[in-house]
Amino acid sequence: MPRQQGQESVSPRDHRVSVHQHWPDSLLDGTGPEPFFLVETWRPDDNAGYLASCTPETCRRWVEAALAYAAAVDAVSAELTAAHQGVGSVPRWTYFAARRALHDWERVRERYEQTVREAGEAYQPTSREIWHEVWAERDRAGLRAREEAREKREEAREEAQARRRAAELAERPIWGWSVVTRKKWSIAYVFRHDVPHSDERVSAARQGRPCVNLQELRQALKDLHPDRLHWDDTALAETGRELDGVSFGRCWRELFGEDHSTFTSLPPLPPPTRRTTDRGNPSGGSATSGTGGHGSGFSYGGFGGGY
Template identity: 45%
Template sequence: MSRLELPYLVVDRTLLSLQEGAELVEPKDGKVYVSEYRPPWLLGGWRADPHRFFPVRTPRPNDAPRGFRFSTTGRPLLVDTAGDSCLVPCTAQACCRWVEAAVAYATAVDGVSAELVAANHRARSVPRWRRFAAPLALRNWQKARQRYERVMQEAGEAYKPIRQEIAGAMRIEKDEAGERARQAHRRKAALAERPVWGWSMATNGRPTVYVFRHDVPAGDGIAPTSPQMNPPVDLPGLRQALNDLKPVQLRWDRTAITRTERELGSVSFETWWRELFHEDYRTFTLPAPGRSSSSREIGGTGTSGTGGFGGY
């Protein structure tokens, strides 16, 4: 290899920095947070099977399971918002093995990568007119290149059992998460198809539509039974009826909302309605810019109240 053929090498970040606080890593509630990273191959070219590296750390409060959305055919589509990472079940013993193997692999790769970059820099920077220094720097570069390939291969082989173990655990977790998402999707679809919703129009004073469930005892503020009360409908039917009515005011029964969220289990009524109809259930308008559909999470919401149809 001549001086003109030397590659331009850059180390973007070290692997050890990805495995921060390795001695403090431990499972929380039986799980650790694992992410996948593919270290750069500094010599260029295409590698058929690049060695994957899996940093492991203790889960944090904002580490949520990977999310799913669904196509029109009901097929779950993975929503990847944080890279290829997830919470993985792990024992304390396995966590220790995973972290120790990650540190050993990262130390070897970081060290030999730094050697290669330094040798490359020296080979490039020695002036050509230095008769002996330039060929020596080039030979040292060739040795560093050979050492790099050997160490990378050895480190990859040593890390391979752990890499396969972690990749298998992540694959199982993703499959199980997909099945949980499918079950939740089926449950939400079944809940939407139940003819339990009703509404009643109050015409005295400002026109108001009260929304409730026929199978749930009415809470405070719901209009009493009257000839204007309508028969039970499913959720799409309810939406169509409310859209046709376009009342000045819309009031939802607190008890009906709370019972529905209890049946949903994993999402709020607001999120459920937005997933189905892509709008806010209180105003029938699109969500405000920047507002996430997951802004309301699990649990009771106290979402009863009054909303208009302005902007719809």
């Protein structure tokens, strides 16, 4: 019967241990003794045993109970082995010696079966306790798996809704732009016709401008290639609200694979989740393009190519 080795080093990890079920050899009458559990510190890559939740004190008690069971069976097994060897070593013509050895064998065999049964009965409460924790851990694992699956379904549903809202918004002809030329450079103002503007400089720009969807707006801005680009803050904030908190910058990137302020290509974004979103900034970045900036809210650099 294998012994639990190094029991002083066995301890729960994340409040769990790994338990491995073992059976002693069958009794001489062919019946099976009570199985017992070897308790080990759980390792994330260990898939051989069962997981069971326990405290350090409970873990120590489980280990000691298995050790007591194993020690009792080992001791009487050693006696049984010695008695069996004694019977085999006595010459058959020595009648009295052979009879005495056989009598010793019968007596040890009875003690062996009684000892193993008593040790198994004494271990039964621990065995039942461990099984209870094994099944409870399985139930918790199943609950966690179901919860994770539910969260994934919910995230997929929210992602599909976000894509649908973005596609619907992209088709709406609500956007407008105007370009102001100043000496050797030009500024493109981008706004929405259906919301109040947040910048007085947009007032004149709104008058008489066409209403276009996002694809038409993108093409117009690419054709114009202004030195500076200014997105109206109110337009971006309202767009983020309509997208249920998903930023306009993320929406643009998912639709066109590029940054909305520079038109430079970007890798695809990971799907948004309830745990990781960019809802803090309505535009997903600065409302103006480029890397520098003036106190007026405009920045140089603008469209640096890449489209």
